[in-house]
Amino acid sequence: MLAMALALATTGGGxxxxxxxxxxxxxxxxxxxxxxRHAERIAFALMPAGLGLAxxxxxxxxxxxxxxxxxxxxxxxxxxxxxxxxxxSAVMLVTAALVxxxxxxxxxxxxxxxxGVAEKRAPLAFWTLLQGLxxxxxxxxxxxxxxxxxxxxxxLTFAAVPLVCLDGRPETLAAALRYLLFALFGSVLYLLxxxxxxxxxxxxxxxxxxxxxxxxxxxxxxxxxxAGLMTAGLLAKTAxxxxxLWLPPAHANAPPPASAVLSALVVKASFFLIVxxxxxxxxxxxxxxxxxxxxxxxxxxxLFGSVLALRQARLKLLIAYSTVAQIxxxxxxxxxxxxxxxxxxxxxxxxxxxxxxxxxxxxAMFLAAxxxxxxxxxxRIAELRGIGRAMPMAIFAFGLGxxxxxxxxxxxxxxxxxxxxxxxxxxxxxxxxVVMLVGGLLAGGYVYRVVAPALDRATVALKAPASRRREAVxxxxxxxxxxxxxxxxxxxDLLQIxxxxxxxALR
Amino acid sequence: MSVIQALDIGLxxxxxxxxxxxxxxxxxxxxxxxxxxxxxxxxxxxxxxxxxxxxLTEAAIGSGVTGVLLISAVVRLRKTEAxxxxxxxxxxxxxxxxxxxxVVAAALAAVVLLMPDPGATLAPEAGQHLGxxxxxxxxxxxxxxxxxxxxxxxxxxxxxxxxxxxxxxSDGNWGGVAGPRRGARPEGALAFLAQLLPPLGIxxxxxxxxxxxxxxxxxFQGGAILAAMALIVLMARLTEAPEIRRRWLRLxxxxxxxxxxVVGIAGFAIPGSFLxxxxxxxxxxxxxxxxxMTLSIAATLPMLVIGPPDRPPS
Numbered sequence: 074m075l076a077m078a079l080a081l082a083t084t085g086g087g088x089x090x091x092x093x094x095x096x097x098x099x100x101x102x103x104x105x106x107x108x109x110r111h112a113e114r115i116a117f118a119l120m121p122a123g124l125g126l127a128x129x130x131x132x133x134x135x136x137x138x139x140x141x142x143x144x145x146x147x148x149x150x151x152x153x154x155x156x157x158x159x160x161x162s163a164v165m166l167v168t169a170a171l172v173x174x175x176x177x178x179x180x181x182x183x184x185x186x187x188x189g190v191a192e193k194r195a196p197l198a199f200w201t202l203l204q205g206l207x208x209x210x211x212x213x214x215x216x217x218x219x220x221x222x223x224x225x226x227x228x229l230t231f232a233a234v235p236l237v238c239l240d241g242r243p244e245t246l247a248a249a250l251r252y253l254l255f256a257l258f259g260s261v262l263y264l265l266x267x268x269x270x271x272x273x274x275x276x277x278x279x280x281x282x283x284x285x286x287x288x289x290x291x292x293x294x295x296x297x298x299x300a301g302l303m304t305a306g307l308l309a310k311t312a313x314x315x316x317x318l319w320l321p322p323a324h325a326n327a328p329p330p331a332s333a334v335l336s337a338l339v340v341k342a343s344f345f346l347i348v349x350x351x352x353x354x355x356x357x358x359x360x361x362x363x364x365x366x367x368x369x370x371x372x373x374x375x376l377f378g379s380v381l382a383l384r385q386a387r388l389k390l391l392i393a394y395s396t397v398a399q400i401x402x403x404x405x406x407x408x409x410x411x412x413x414x415x416x417x418x419x420x421x422x423x424x425x426x427x428x429x430x431x432x433x434x435x436x437a438m439f440l441a442a443x444x445x446x447x448x449x450x451x452x453r454i455a456e457l458r459g460i461g462r463a464m465p466m467a468i469f470a471f472g473l474g475x476x477x478x479x480x481x482x483x484x485x486x487x488x489x490x491x492x493x494x495x496x497x498x499x500x501x502x503x504x505x506x507v508v509m510l511v512g513g514l515l516a517g518g519y520v521y522r523v524v525a526p527a528l529d530r531a532t533v534a535l536k537a538p539a540s541r542r543r544e545a546v547x548x549x550x551x552x553x554x555x556x557x558x559x560x561x562x563x564x565x566d567l568l569q570i571x572x573x574x575x576x577x578a579l580r
Numbered sequence: 581m582s583v584i585q586a587l588d589i590g591l592x593x594x595x596x597x598x599x600x601x602x603x604x605x606x607x608x609x610x611x612x613x614x615x616x617x618x619x620x621x622x623x624x625x626x627x628x629x630x631x632x633x634x635x636l637t638e639a640a641i642g643s644g645v646t647g648v649l650l651i652s653a654v655v656r657l658r659k660t661e662a663x664x665x666x667x668x669x670x671x672x673x674x675x676x677x678x679x680x681x682x683v684v685a686a687a688l689a690a691v692v693l694l695m696p697d698p699g700a701t702l703a704p705e706a707g708q709h710l711g712x713x714x715x716x717x718x719x720x721x722x723x724x725x726x727x728x729x730x731x732x733x734x735x736x737x738x739x740x741x742x743x744x745x746x747x748x749x750s751d752g753n754w755g756g757v758a759g760p761r762r763g764a765r766p767e768g769a770l771a772f773l774a775q776l777l778p779p780l781g782i783x784x785x786x787x788x789x790x791x792x793x794x795x796x797x798x799x800f801q802g803g804a805i806l807a808a809m810a811l812i813v814l815m816a817r818l819t820e821a822p823e824i825r826r827r828w829l830r831l832x833x834x835x836x837x838x839x840x841x842v843v844g845i846a847g848f849a850i851p852g853s854f855l856x857x858x859x860x861x862x863x864x865x866x867x868x869x870x871x872x873m874t875l876s877i878a879a880t881l882p883m884l885v886i887g888p889p890d891r892p893p894s
Binding site for chain 1: 684687688690691692694695696699700701702705706709725726727728729730733734736737739740741743744746747748749750751754755825827830831833834837838841844845847848851852853854855856857
């Protein structure tokens with residue numbers, strides 16, 4: 074009851090949550106009005122503020138050991154809306170701020186307004202949409218209300234889809250349209266589910282819903298159906314196999330900084346909501362059948378995505394199919410982390426760690442691929458022989474990112490897969506460990522396909538001079554993925570703050 | 581069975597029939613006509629469910645603005661309709677899609693029928709604070725007070741959609757004009773209508789926003805009516821849409837959420853909470869926000885309908 078009262082009142086530092094949302098919103102609105110090259114300047118001016126706010130929220134959560142709460146407008150739920158930040162939200166906010174800042178820094182030049190021009194199409198769209206995306210992610214990570222989270226998903230869709238077709242080639246338009254259709258289909262299913270839950274429990278607040286679902290001995294058919302609809306919708310947005318069809322063309326055709334943000338953060342946002350749904354809102358409903366189904370789809374994604382990544386002829390498509398595979402790992406946490414078992418905390422940390430390390434590694438790899446494409450004028454894997462000497466930092470960044478995907482130490486990917494594997498062994502669910510091992514080997518295969526010829530002693534003809542700044546951005550992100558492997562125990566304590574210890578297994 | 585019940589059943593069957601027609605129609609144009617009729621019938625359904633606010637929105641957005649958008653899309657797609665028909669998915673795929681839709685719809689109907697009646701609702705709580713807010717319509721209280729954060733962000737979604745639509749322009753047309761060109765000598769029924777209707781429409785829109793505090797109506801419905809007036813004027817070629825580089829246009833687009841944010845941030849200082857209204861100031865602040873939201877919606881919807889700029893700025 075005490076925890077309940079805490080979740081319905083503003084805590085100290087709660088105002089930080091509001092700022093984390095409205096700073097990018099204000100930036101986006103201002104950028105549109107002022108226009109031209111100012112859009113870029115505003116975005117850059119606000120990025121340090123966003124990172125500072127995210128860090129302040131993380132520190133506040135860590136120091137107090139409690140989720141932060143802000144009650145908007147002084148109207149407590151169920152009537153009003155609460156923003157809440159637990160450990161998972163806090164680390165996702167920091168990751169989003171870092172990846173967006175890196176993608177923005179990478180995009181300078183590529184999306185600059187040339188001198189003598191008042192305003193250009195692609196730069197204005199890019200900088201406003203990037204800030205819109207940032208605001209959307211903040212609402213996803215902080216929203217405490219299912220309808221508010223629906224609005225966040227809409228923000229995310231309308232910011233992300235136009236980024237895919239910014240360069241206007243017909244195939245990018247087709248990819249963006251397919252992405253839009255999947256995303257809207259997902260939104261409709263999510264909204265239907267949220268409406269059914271409201272009709273059943275009379276609230277949309279996550280904490281209140283959790284309380285009411287826990288109080289009911291029997292699950293109403295509407296609730297089970299709602300959970301199914303919402304999960305299906307969110308899976309379409311997360312691109313979990315077999316709903317991944319939209320992802321490879323969209324992520325592979327977008328401009329590199331957009332690909333980085335889409336693969337690193339946007340698909341994680343809907344995954345984050347699936348975790349919220351099954352761990353926070355209705356843990357009692359997460360039966361073995363449900364969690365096994367999610368993990369089985371994840372396992373299929375790992376194998377299918379990795380094999381297809383091995384067979385791609387283009388570098389960006391290879392990286393996109395690798396995203397399909399790495400998303401699969403995220404879902405292995407469901408059967409392992411649900412419930413109050415000794416291994417649940419480990420599996421939870423592993424799942425979160427995979428979310429974070431893949432964000433850094435994949436952003437690094439897409440940016441590295443962007444450097445390759447820019448300098449060669451193509452990204453055909455068969456013709457990458459010897460590029461390692463022309464752009465050493467980019468290839469090093471790709472390799473380090475690949476290390477994390479394979480799950481080799483030292484890297485965040487290693488920590489994630491190690492924790493998940495430990496949990497699957499301890500819980501006796503060996504099959505998931507085998508899938509992770511095979512997935513790691515396949516990842517090794519597709520990373521080797523790129524890195525080995527790149528390190529060859531051949532000479533390549535470059536179309537454009539190397540941009541060391543961009544290579545350095547990719548490398549910095551890759552180092553971020555590696556550094557996560559050295560996370561101190563305190564970091565894992567932060568991830569556990571606010572983790573719902575679900576009673577599913579005990580009931 | 582009373583007469584009203586018979587009419588309700590007739591309405592429900594008609595909605596289903598028109599929905600079926602919309603899906604089954606071979607030509608895109610016929611399908612769009614079906615869709616517009618479907619939206620209008622649905623707004624009648626909302627009236628019968630005593631959700632007049634939703635009915636107004638459904639009529640204005642669901643069939644009005646969306647209808648115009650779809651019809652102009654059909655006109656643009658005329659040339660590609662035949663090749664697109666050739667790319668239709670096979671019978672098996674269509675049968676699977678139909679089966680999936682039927683299963684989901686049937687399950688949805690079943691769980692809704694199984695839900696407790698009356699269902700759980702916050703309606704009584706929503707009506708409890710109307711006095712302190714100074715409004716009589718609980719829906720306005722939900723939209724501009726209890727869940728004002730959602731309303732503000734929904735408007736930001738629309739702005740992102742406008743940027744997305746604009747981003748489809750060619751580089752050379754950036755900053756330019758979208759939609760129909762100004763006609764040399766506008767005449768005919770449409771031009772007559774476009775001169776006759778807007779004064780009426782503007783009065784109706786202002787009325788709907790104004791009474792929205794106490795009766796069904798509000799910023800969204802009023803803004804949608806204003807947007808419809810703007811679209812009639814544009815379609816009759818009486819005038820052209822503004823160039824998208826114009827500062828005033830962009831200010832109009834963001835005015836709603838911007839004023840919302842300013843009031844919200846001021847709330848940090850005075851009542852001490854983001855988006856909270858100081859005691860006694862709720863009604864004037866709500867009207868202020870509604871006024872600017874109306875302006876923004878009236879500017880946003882036509883921009884979404886007429887599409888990306890297709891000629892360069894002058």
